[in-house]
Amino acid sequence: MTPSLLTFQEVRFGYNRTEAPVFDGLDLSLKEGRITAILGPNGAGKTTLLYLVLGWLKPWAGKICLLDIPIENYSRRALGQHISLIPQSEHTPFEYTVLEYVLLGRAPYLPPLGAPSQDDEKIAYEALVKMGIGDLYDHSILTLSGGERQMVLAARALAQEPKLLLLDEPTSHLDLSNKVRLVHILRKLKNSGTTILMSTHEPELALALSDDTILMEKGRVLTSGRTAEMVTEENLSKIYHIPVKTVFADGKKFIAWM
Numbered sequence: 001m002t003p004s005l006l007t008f009q010e011v012r013f014g015y016n017r018t019e020a021p022v023f024d025g026l027d028l029s030l031k032e033g034r035i036t037a038i039l040g041p042n043g044a045g046k047t048t049l050l051y052l053v054l055g056w057l058k059p060w061a062g063k064i065c066l067l068d069i070p071i072e073n074y075s076r077r078a079l080g081q082h083i084s085l086i087p088q089s090e091h092t093p094f095e096y097t098v099l100e101y102v103l104l105g106r107a108p109y110l111p112p113l114g115a116p117s118q119d120d121e122k123i124a125y126e127a128l129v130k131m132g133i134g135d136l137y138d139h140s141i142l143t144l145s146g147g148e149r150q151m152v153l154a155a156r157a158l159a160q161e162p163k164l165l166l167l168d169e170p171t172s173h174l175d176l177s178n179k180v181r182l183v184h185i186l187r188k189l190k191n192s193g194t195t196i197l198m199s200t201h202e203p204e205l206a207l208a209l210s211d212d213t214i215l216m217e218k219g220r221v222l223t224s225g226r227t228a229e230m231v232t233e234e235n236l237s238k239i240y241h242i243p244v245k246t247v248f249a250d251g252k253k254f255i256a257w258m
């Protein structure tokens, strides 16, 4: 049996103690070396879940373990060597060059107050090339388009060389060719052993990429399992409260919603 890389046990979390929690006893288990998609409507708790994994938010109760060790037992640096995030977007107050920004992904590997080595620079530059934006390396991060910025955020996460890669709506700013590029890169990463957890509003992306899918609504897991069995007309219609159809072409399943 594939071991679990990440587990949530009875996790309770909310932003405000005077209001109902977002999660009230959430259980999850993420298999090592697989790609898992989280699908769910706006406000379902997808981003909150990712922030809990990163240790940016602390559960009120319950346990989140990485490799069977509670994540609060990891130092920031150790957690940074295990987990990285491609966020939807990020506020960047300083005028970093693209390469400097991607080099931030190497921070968990640097000695205290140490500068990046030539190897770190090579890894960062290669991550940019992998994302197809090597030519932007000396541009200011502040001058990039939304999609270019999202590719830089992806490059930074790749430079971090994580065991677990988290993605929060990774394709929200990407054109079709960059979407396909990202899908290819994620498949390669999976084949080299990286475990991937991504939140997405695109059931098509889950179908194209993920082995497993978790369907969430209002902080609860409605159902989870193999993507082909989860991304169905019935389940999608249930979570999005609209009629959704699936159609088959070239032996593949596609989503139709009008």
Ligand SMILES: Nc1ncnc2c1ncn2[C@@H]1O[C@H](COP(=O)(O)OP(=O)(O)OP(=O)(O)O)[C@@H](O)[C@H]1O
Pocket (backbone or CB within 6 Å): 015, 016, 022, 040, 041, 042, 043, 044, 045, 046, 047, 048, 049
């Ligand atoms: N900083 C915050 N303070 C208070 N409540 C918050 C905060 N962030 C999120 N929430 C609430 O927590 C719930 C889950 O939000 P979350 O952002 O995790 O959902 P999501 O599934 O990622 O949504 P979306 O698809 O719209 O990005 C929502 O009800 C939201 O209003």
